[in-house]
Amino acid sequence: MSKREIRKILISNRGEIACRIIWTCKEMGIKTVAVHSEADREALHVRYADEAVCIGAAPSAQSYLNIPSIISAAEITNVDAIHPGYGFLAESATFAKICEDCNIKFIGPRPEVIAMMGDKVEARRTMVAAGVPVLPGSPDAIESPEEAKRLALEIGFPIIVKASAGGGGRGMRIVRSADELESQLELAQSEALAAFKNGAVYIERYIERPRHIEIQVLADEHGNCIHLGERECSIQRRHQKLLEEAPSPVITQEQREMMGAVAVNACKEIGYSNAGTFEFLLDEDGSFYFMEMNTRVQVEHPVTEMVTLADIVRNQIRIATGEDLQYSQDDLQIRGHAIECRINAEDPVRFTPSPGKITAFNIPGGPGVRVDTAVYPGYVVPPYYDSMIAKLIVHARTRETAISRMQRALDMMVVEGIKTTIPLHKKIMADKRFQAGDFSTKFMEELSLD
């Protein structure tokens, strides 16, 4: 069934995900090429790969985002495929297209699909057409208070008024009844004008306490697609996920099957291939709304691997060779509960980056503990890249045991020389509402960090 032989892969990434990909390549007997910036000469992915090529200076734009340099490295090392990991060029349709043009297999979906999902408006339109529920409202600018009122009544209160040009909370107004609509609209417009020199605003259903739930899918290049259940990613700070779980403490088997079916159907509609993730908002009533699709492997993919025993990176590579999916939906039962804590080189209270030399580093072992990292004692965390230095993942029969296992693992994990988010994760694990599974994306705002 395999159409394309992949004997050597270049990994256009760094850090733990580059190591993660190399591990699976080794297990599959595939040679690896690491690329690295000048700042990453001592990095672990450089040491673990069969070959390594320095592709530029420390800043990402000159190295890990430098397409000509990466393509040249692929050509001189004569690789069959490139695995982009996550971040950097992983969702660049341009990069995927150039790989295709150079006859190097890009391990991900087709460039057109990446482009489509990368465009907010286009992605929403496509999903609506594929029968995926989206948040009522639309990103078209509101023309008049009358239109706003009509739309708001259609959507139902509460709604949120957002600046079309906006971001970062400015120009945002939550409106809970028709009475306040006109005044709030005016306020939002003038705020938007002041902040972005553009007064255009739009409205959308507002969910007071949403949960961030995502569905992992695997699709081959022959139209077969399955889902691997959901991940609970509501514990975020400024839209940055801090920890993830599989399964979600609130999703029932019926919901899982429904959300999974919606995602699988959408993949088939748009001709999606390789691994992908549908991100949904879940409201208090259990309704879910499409937010966006990530057309790559996610940081949090290990929690799904733990509960399904599927190796997502192995599946990505197999799919890229043109093989059929290895298993059917029924082969993928979810067993137990997994939690991942992202260990970042950051001040755990102020979240300021804390690069520097790691003087001591000990990773926990024992039952149900997995660590994905590219860090070692003596390693210097460079200031140029993402602050995540390790992912600590646990797996146990129940969520309760998984939480106590994570507490034990966090206690055993030693990182000295830099500040990390370990103390923050201990605080989250000890939180009664977290333990009860009773939280939303607002959790971090409500958590006391004293």
Add this chain to the structure above:
Amino acid sequence: MSKREIRKILISNRGEIACRIIWTCKEMGIKTVAVHSEADREALHVRYADEAVCIGAAPSAQSYLNIPSIISAAEITNVDAIHPGYGFLAESATFAKICEDCNIKFIGPRPEVIAMMGDKVEARRTMVAAGVPVLPGSPDAIESPEEAKRLALEIGFPIIVKASAGGGGRGMRIVRSADELESQLELAQSEALAAFKNGAVYIERYIERPRHIEIQVLADEHGNCIHLGERECSIQRRHQKLLEEAPSPVITQEQREMMGAVAVNACKEIGYSNAGTFEFLLDEDGSFYFMEMNTRVQVEHPVTEMVTLADIVRNQIRIATGEDLQYSQDDLQIRGHAIECRINAEDPVRFTPSPGKITAFNIPGGPGVRVDTAVYPGYVVPPYYDSMIAKLIVHARTRETAISRMQRALDMMVVEGIKTTIPLHKKIMADKRFQAGDFSTKFMEELSLD
């Protein structure tokens, strides 16, 4: 349902199993007391436990086998229970009895059951009565060549003649036909007489290429018992297991159910409680014969934990509190394949111990890898105790992937300063017959170690 509260446990052991027990106690919110010899002041189990008591000098007889000292430590720290681990006092009926007399719960079966299983003849008799198949033959001395002939014909050739007082291969003769019986019997008797000053011999069915298969059981104190499937432990050197797998590459679901049912039934017959293991010899035809029962947690318990997601130590402690078993036989499905490599501080060819200072130590991470160890960089492996310094365990969907995952993990594992069995395990993993699952307890004799 809980009859006995266990708030604090003393672990009368050292090394990785002491750490392993402490981890689960932490996860259960139970306080721990480590005991240690003078040589183990810097040991990890001492650091991880809530309290630590020095119980004697370095030699085991003065510390880890020193019952009065351990009981005193338990009394002054006011523990509710003692977990004996494996080795040392784990199968001492005397120790279990003294614990009982001191009103300290011994985490294991009742002392009478330990004593019964510790006596070879008594254990065999009990198992026969409980309907467990044993190897045809008997440890009674042969009175005459005529008796030998009659017995041999009953048993069927080949048979083995063994010295009643024997061990270590002396006084052993394999007899393949009735013609050679009398002469071989005489030879064995004179060898036995020369070696042990006792010419008594007995005969038993001889299996040319047996496999060592064991069944893990869990039994509560109310007569409930389940099995957790089998472990394949045929890769041994001088009766020392080197690596273990679950499931066995040759056991079918029917065999698993049959062997499991035999073990569960026997547990109920003898009133067994807590975790235990039935060791069987499997012959070329798939018949199995009871060898012995281990009345404690095994070194190789993690492979069963990986494929069943059951925490065996947690179950031991729960059972000791008097609770009912947490799950039924149906809850325990075997998923995927797990392999454990014992990493010993030994010369990988000559198997001579290699104690000393570990100058560099790196444990592998990533999907499906677990490491149980009490070792860290700078740790000095003392010459007094068992040479095992770590257990490297992998889990994957198939045996083939588990083997390549173990190869990857062995490549990533770094132990410098002492010699280890890592190179030996690499050789085993690369062996075609191992990969095909085609091996017996003779595997190591046949493996070229050049």
Add this chain to the structure above:
Amino acid sequence: MSDSSASAIAKEMEKQGGKKDDGKAGRSGSHGEPSFNMDELRELAEMVNEHGFTDFEFENENIRVRLSKTPPASAVQYIPQPQPVAYAAPPGQGIAQPQAQAAPAADGSAASVPAASAEEELHQITSPIVGTFYRSSGPDKEPYVKEGVQVAPSTIVCIVEAMKLMNEIEAEVTGEVVKIYVENGQPVEYGQPLFGIRK
């Protein structure tokens, strides 16, 4: 660790310094040049390496020595140090604590060095067993010994109760009781110092 090895090296250095002078004196006639001795250097390098110094400097005529260890506790730092935030230290932890501070230097560990040097003139009577320390034969009895009394080898100094047995502990030396390290009724572990004796 650093204390003892530092002093060992200091001693070595004195020896080396002496050898240097000898060597130089011996050879100066034939070569007219203060040449260094390869064996000595090899020994030196071995010694410096063995003691884990990362820097060493030595200068001759008018000896100049420099030894340094850049990351002093680096080995210790790699020992995983669990931080039991969720599991508060229990009161019973006291059993291990005094031992860590005042254990005899039997194992030559760093921890015992400060204690040993602070009490360097005192002989320590240590507990031969794990148990509970009692200063007298009963609650209403006088203590076997008090600070300031003289003991002979056969003098009973205390009882350590283990498994309901009262084990009388003898002094085994002649001298004056100067320190009593353990409170009446307190649990003691193997090798834990009980009394300090000035011989």
Add this chain to the structure above:
Amino acid sequence: MSDSSASAIAKEMEKQGGKKDDGKAGRSGSHGEPSFNMDELRELAEMVNEHGFTDFEFENENIRVRLSKTPPASAVQYIPQPQPVAYAAPPGQGIAQPQAQAAPAADGSAASVPAASAEEELHQITSPIVGTFYRSSGPDKEPYVKEGVQVAPSTIVCIVEAMKLMNEIEAEVTGEVVKIYVENGQPVEYGQPLFGIRK
């Protein structure tokens, strides 16, 4: 790693020896000393390497010795070093290797120091991009430069082909081509030294 550091130390030692010889020549009139013993130095270098010292200093007349282990070396020990027994190193590994030995000291790491000091008088023209190195504009053409020729800043010294584009590389300095580090047609990575120029 040990090989390269051993050879680096050997080079260092030769340099030390060379300097000494020069010094001796200069000083022989005034001092009349015998020549410095290279065997001793070689032995020394071996010994220094064997013990993992990263720095060694030795001074004669009134001996001055300095041995040092800088922390980077000890950190390296803890870097997991996979031993890919099952996965043999491919021929292409050569791409990374020359870089490791001759990289410019841009990152200031210890590894590049010996190389930098060995070539300390040469300016290095490094590759600004990843690609394939060509010494001439075509297979039957003359090389742009050969060893011994003078270059000006705008002199084209080679081509690095990347993504089918022929990028002409200029010297950017004035001087003489003394070394050509890379073979024609060989892949080069970012920052890899191509030419050594004596300014």
